[in-house]
Amino acid sequence: MQAKTLYEKLFESHIVREDAGTYLIYIDRHLVHEVTSPQAFEGLRINHRPVWRNKSVLAVPDHNVPTTDRSLGISDPISKIQVETLDENCNHFGLTQFPMNDNRQGIVHVIGPEQGSTLPGMTIVCGDSHTSTHGAFGALAMGIGTSEVEHVLATQCLILKKFKTMEVRVDGKLNKGITAKDIALALIGKIGTAGGTGYAIEFAGESISDLSMEGRMTLCNMAIEAGARAGMVAVDEVTISYVDNRPFSPKGEAFEKAKSYWKTLHSDKDAKFDKTITLNGNEILPQVTWGTSPEMVVSIEGMTPDPKKENDPSKRKSIEDALVYMGLEPNLPISQISIDKIFIGSCTNSRIEDLREAANVLKGKKIAKNIKLALVVPGSGLVKLQAEKEGLDKIFVEAGFEWREPGCSMCLAMNADRLNPGERCASTSNRNFEGRQGQGGRTHLVSPSMAAAASIYGHFVDIRSLN
Amino acid sequence: MKPFIIHTGILAPLDRANVDTDAIIPKQFLKSIKKTGFGPHLFDEWRYIDHGEPGMDLTQRKKNPDFVLNQAQYEKATILITRENFGCGSSREHAAWAIEDFGFRVILAPSFADIFFSNCFKNGLLPIVFPSETIDHLFKSIYANKGYALTIDLENQFVVLPSNEKISFQVDAFRKHCLMNGLDDIGLTMQHSESIKAFEKSYYQKNSWLL
Ligand code: SF4
Numbered sequence: 001m002q003a004k005t006l007y008e009k010l011f012e013s014h015i016v017r018e019d020a021g022t023y024l025i026y027i028d029r030h031l032v033h034e035v036t037s038p039q040a041f042e043g044l045r046i047n048h049r050p051v052w053r054n055k056s057v058l059a060v061p062d063h064n065v066p067t068t069d070r071s072l073g074i075s076d077p078i079s080k081i082q083v084e085t086l087d088e089n090c091n092h093f094g095l096t097q098f099p100m101n102d103n104r105q106g107i108v109h110v111i112g113p114e115q116g117s118t119l120p121g122m123t124i125v126c127g128d129s130h131t132s133t134h135g136a137f138g139a140l141a142m143g144i145g146t147s148e149v150e151h152v153l154a155t156q157c158l159i160l161k162k163f164k165t166m167e168v169r170v171d172g173k174l175n176k177g178i179t180a181k182d183i184a185l186a187l188i189g190k191i192g193t194a195g196g197t198g199y200a201i202e203f204a205g206e207s208i209s210d211l212s213m214e215g216r217m218t219l220c221n222m223a224i225e226a227g228a229r230a231g232m233v234a235v236d237e238v239t240i241s242y243v244d245n246r247p248f249s250p251k252g253e254a255f256e257k258a259k260s261y262w263k264t265l266h267s268d269k270d271a272k273f274d275k276t277i278t279l280n281g282n283e284i285l286p287q288v289t290w291g292t293s294p295e296m297v298v299s300i301e302g303m304t305p306d307p308k309k310e311n312d313p314s315k316r317k318s319i320e321d322a323l324v325y326m327g328l329e330p331n332l333p334i335s336q337i338s339i340d341k342i343f344i345g346s347c348t349n350s351r352i353e354d355l356r357e358a359a360n361v362l363k364g365k366k367i368a369k370n371i372k373l374a375l376v377v378p379g380s381g382l383v384k385l386q387a388e389k390e391g392l393d394k395i396f397v398e399a400g401f402e403w404r405e406p407g408c409s410m411c412l413a414m415n416a417d418r419l420n421p422g423e424r425c426a427s428t429s430n431r432n433f434e435g436r437q438g439q440g441g442r443t444h445l446v447s448p449s450m451a452a453a454a455s456i457y458g459h460f461v462d463i464r465s466l467n
Numbered sequence: 468m469k470p471f472i473i474h475t476g477i478l479a480p481l482d483r484a485n486v487d488t489d490a491i492i493p494k495q496f497l498k499s500i501k502k503t504g505f506g507p508h509l510f511d512e513w514r515y516i517d518h519g520e521p522g523m524d525l526t527q528r529k530k531n532p533d534f535v536l537n538q539a540q541y542e543k544a545t546i547l548i549t550r551e552n553f554g555c556g557s558s559r560e561h562a563a564w565a566i567e568d569f570g571f572r573v574i575l576a577p578s579f580a581d582i583f584f585s586n587c588f589k590n591g592l593l594p595i596v597f598p599s600e601t602i603d604h605l606f607k608s609i610y611a612n613k614g615y616a617l618t619i620d621l622e623n624q625f626v627v628l629p630s631n632e633k634i635s636f637q638v639d640a641f642r643k644h645c646l647m648n649g650l651d652d653i654g655l656t657m658q659h660s661e662s663i664k665a666f667e668k669s670y671y672q673k674n675s676w677l678l
Binding site for chain 1 (some may be wrong): 483484485487489490493494495497498499500501502512518521522550551552555556557558559560561563578580581582585586589590639640641652653656657659660662663666667670674675676677
């Protein structure tokens with residue numbers, strides 16, 4: 001038999017039909033949130049179409065929900081309508097939803113895996129680009145637009161072409177303090193935000209198999225920031241023990257049967273990728289973005305770039321524009337950039353392991369005087385409970401952080417959590433676009449431990465220099 | 468969806484690379500539960516000097532005179548030309564809705580982000596990929612000639628320049644068919660519902676733990 005990549009195995013096992021290179025692909029899991037679904041449900045209603053397979057859907061409000069006291073409800077009337085519209089649609093179409101006050105509520109990409117709703121071998125979609133996160137489980141997971149959300153609700157299928165395949169090998173061991181976030185940013189720094197366009201990325205190599213599921217999710221989450229619609233990691237023991245005994249996971253005999261299939265979900269030894277990129281895990285340093293795109297990134301030992309040294313006029317202009325927007329001088333050492341706010345959260349870095357990592361740095365410390373606000377927003381209600389059980393909330397609060405309710409929060413500032421114009425934030429989220437965290441706000445993407453360290457010093461510091 | 472067969476229009480040059488979906492339609496406008504009404508907020512943060520929120524009285528807002536779409540000569544433009552990786556970032560279809568609602572029908576760029584590219588076709592917008600040199604040449608022509616316009620012939624897959632020179636472009640056959648006929652994907656897929664049911668039957672037999 002011909003050697004296949006993981007992507008090919010996943011894709012081919014879901015083909016309903018093919019028409020001249022255009023495929024109808026069957027979808028196992030459909031995650032739904034309040035922002036990209038209302039127009040899709042409206043479309044179903046107008047055309048009197050039912051949902052094809054209710055059981056495949058798991059819905060949750062996350063983008064608009066407040067992270068402060070929820071007994072007060074949602075104060076922004078427009079956000080409120082959007083969240084209520086999701087409630088209504090789920091009731092009307094008979095879909096499982098974790099509403100705002102359910103303790104299982106959280107960011108859609110955190111709760112899917114947490115509930116065992118994300119399983120190896122599945123095709124998973126969501127009207128959200130960071131759906132690539134779920135690829136960490138050896139699944140084919142992709143973000144889709146609202147028309148496609150409606151298409152999947154109505155037909156359980158997605159119209160797709162095959163992507164090209166890219167293998168990203170990270171060989172060797174990561175150094176202490178280096179995380180999946182640093183791998184992701186280092187990769188994007190190397191291939192650019194369009195480097196993965198048209199590809200499905202498979203992450204492999206020793207540094208990757210050493211990662212926990214949380215780390216793999218962080219990495220796959222940011223595959224979209226490298227332009228790839230899907231990122232994935234082969235199934236191994238780490239994957240299987242993570243999915244074991246989750247609420248939606250198969251149990252008993254069904255689990256055993258699933259397990260023997262899941263173990264086949266890796267690229268065959270001689271499988272051919274259209275492209276291979278290699279990084280040396282050993283050489284990856286803590287990463288910090290300086291500009292307005294995730295590819296504008298350097299290590300903590302680096303400096304902001306000098307546009308004068310760039311020969312390509314369009315690249316030079318992007319550097320100049322980004323430095324102006326970010327309020328930074330060229331050739332400025334990253335460790336000299338001082339910070340106004342800290343955000344630990346988002347579907348990239350709000351899982352229990354991320355909070356442990358940050359708390360570990362903060363233990364017994366206080367945030368610097370120049371930090372106006374430091375937020376921790378757990379990825380889900382269950383992450384929050386677990387953290388409280390471990391006493392992490394106390395470490396954060398004693399250090400001067402605010403301990404919030406779960407949601408997207410200041411990752412995209414659709415709720416009340418945001419930066420004011422000119423404010424600078426060390427953020428564990430995934431996008432540093434202009435205005436992403438609030439109009440005029442300046443975002444630096446970092447790992448949770450780097451964000452925690454920056455909160456203590458009031459500027460970026462090398463996590464490796466702290467013990 | 469409006470069928471797209473042939474279109475003639477003025478070009479508006481948006482000379483930036485990596486224009487992301489947050490810039491195309493800022494998040495505060497994503498709170499709408501409708502598909503329409505996003506056009507007035509297309510590129511909101513670049514187009515207006517003040518900060519925009521849904522429901523504002525647009526006549527009271529101060530426009531940024533430097534932004535290309537606020538310049539009189541591009542007022543009637545229906546073709547947007549821009550640089551590489553247009554539409555990167557989130558999956559929000561609101562970006563395509565806003566561009567379409569504003570009045571654009573075609574976007575020309577050296578490359579597009581995947582999800583945005585596919586969202587365009589679902590909303591009667593034609594994104595065309597041209598090599599960087601062609602895009603460069605078009606930018607120069609726009610700057611040198613006021614009212615620079617092109618004709619886009621989807622059926623024959625070429626663009627006609629004012630000089631009558633033709634440049635051909637690639638488009639996926641299935642997407643072309645849907646766009647030319649204004650077809651809704653769902654209706655088309657529904658015609659295969661028997662195949663979907665047949666697939667499900669054998670699929671769930673094999674993967675019974677998914678039931
Ligand atoms: S946390 Fe941020 S990136 Fe993730 S789903 Fe929410 S808004 Fe999107």
